[in-house]
Amino acid sequence: MTRSGFVFANLLRKKTRTVLTLLSVVTAFLLFGLLQAVNVMFSAGADFVGATRLVTQARVSFTQSLPMRLLPEIEAVPGVEQVMWQQWFGAVWQENTQLFFFATDPARLHAVYPEYVMPDQQWKAFEETRTGMIVGRILADKYGWRIGDKVPIASNIFPQKNGSKAWIFDLVGIYDGKDEEWQRNTNLGWINHAYFDEATLFGTGLAGTFTLKLSNPDQAAQIAQTIDSKFENSPDETKTQTEKDFNLGFFKQIGDIGLIVRWILFAVFFTLLLVVGNTIAQSVRERIPELAILKTLGFTDGNVLGFVLAEAAAMCVIGGLLGLGLATLIGIKIGGGGNFPIAVDHRVWITGVLAIVGLSLAVGLLPALRASRLSIVDALAGR
């Protein structure tokens, strides 16, 4: 027998209680893993885009489009290397599956987003096919689309001139991301703006946003200010910000996700603290005489403190790792093909491991201190 063997033997003293407590820890960390992944996606998840691009939108809201006539004026601003535009298509696949599709200029998309990796032949096909569309790998895999497919995509905003909201596009390219992070974001589809602009019943000559590639990212703030002041007091006032800020703003329209997630996690962990803390405290109370015997045999106060703390830690570590492991598996399952690519990655795990350590100390320290400070004589006498 080893000391850790003794700890585990004590942990299994009341199997049902241990299993139920363990399940509550597993569930809490499963929730933690998934919510933290959502939090990462909404707060830090925009980090990967870097700061080399600016996005110009209508000052009031990005849901309001800007006229294409702003394009030459934006292009003329010193420091702006390339400009692309994109129009939200409101794509719907089959019955009711909403997809993230944008109408854009293929050549400009290629120039502004070198992170999208696709054979030149497919880029060329996208430029030359008026009804062409390209999609990210995740989307293609999810729906089993192959190059050459004719894909019917409806728009919940834009009907064609014939009044039909059903559009059909030719899939001419499937792009990947330049790295893991970008690959996780290959869940978008792009259609040719020239075709869209010609075929749509309304909304011609408009762009949802302009995305600007800068020659020197250090000048981003200055360029943004120049552009916005250029259109100040005009009917089409703009708001220009980094792509990261734009993405965060997009997510935050739903609400302050970070705050919501933090509050949910606070509630979960507070409850967990009470459940596990009570279990450990009860377990210590039940065996005061046994702890006194350990001290009688020569185990020091520190040894006894270590035993109780180790029991609490074992419960939290086993439950926590199982919960985070499950969250990772579920994250892979649900995050891979969705519009919101959540991933229980190393950032979530680092926070999770810190939470495990914190929880172990929070639930174990007080009972462990109580056990270590036991008076042998009083404990053996049942006082």
Next chain:
Amino acid sequence: MSETMVRVSNVYKSYVRGKQKVEVLHGLTIEIPKGDFVALMGPSGSGKTTLLNLIGGLDRPTSGEILVGGQRIDQLSGNALAKWRARNVGFVFQFYNLMPVLTAERNIELPLLLTDLSAAQRRKSVAVALEVVGLSDRARHKPKELSGGQEQRVAIARALVSDPTILICDEPTGDLDRKTADEILGLLQVLNREHGKTIVLVTHDPKAAEFARRTLHLEKGQLLEQAAA
């Protein structure tokens, strides 16, 4: 038996219970030679268990000196006292106080986790201790699968396994029937006579005291008289 194992000199011990101060031992002086088997008798509240706790290093006197095996233990710190207990004292209690989650052999092995012995050496020591108490065939049984007498034998084996210089027994037969009690006391007698263990036994039972070499009577925290067995 001339070498002194325990010397208790002018020891006072008082407790505070609620708002009251209770004086338990009043200037007690006792000497126990090495290899002795002493029974402490006396009415409840006479200070028997308190004296036993002080000799075993479970408690400290309010004043006075306690030497065990030549070492003054009343001045040791908590940790030093714990380490001293691990090396020098074996304890046997009325209600056995075994760990219910561990088998007999693991209960016996528990004090050895405080030593530098290897797992193989620990197993060997446990086997010897089990043999001494006659329970080799019950090594894998948990306490609830053993009778009261067997549990007490396991407790004695746990007390013996680290080869202590003194055994402290607090009413070890108080929870056992006469026959089993006599077996346990006979075992203690063997440990005293054949293995040279110094034993201090607290008991209310005059028949149990007959197994000791001598009996000390305590009353109101003071020694009354000394009777040789």
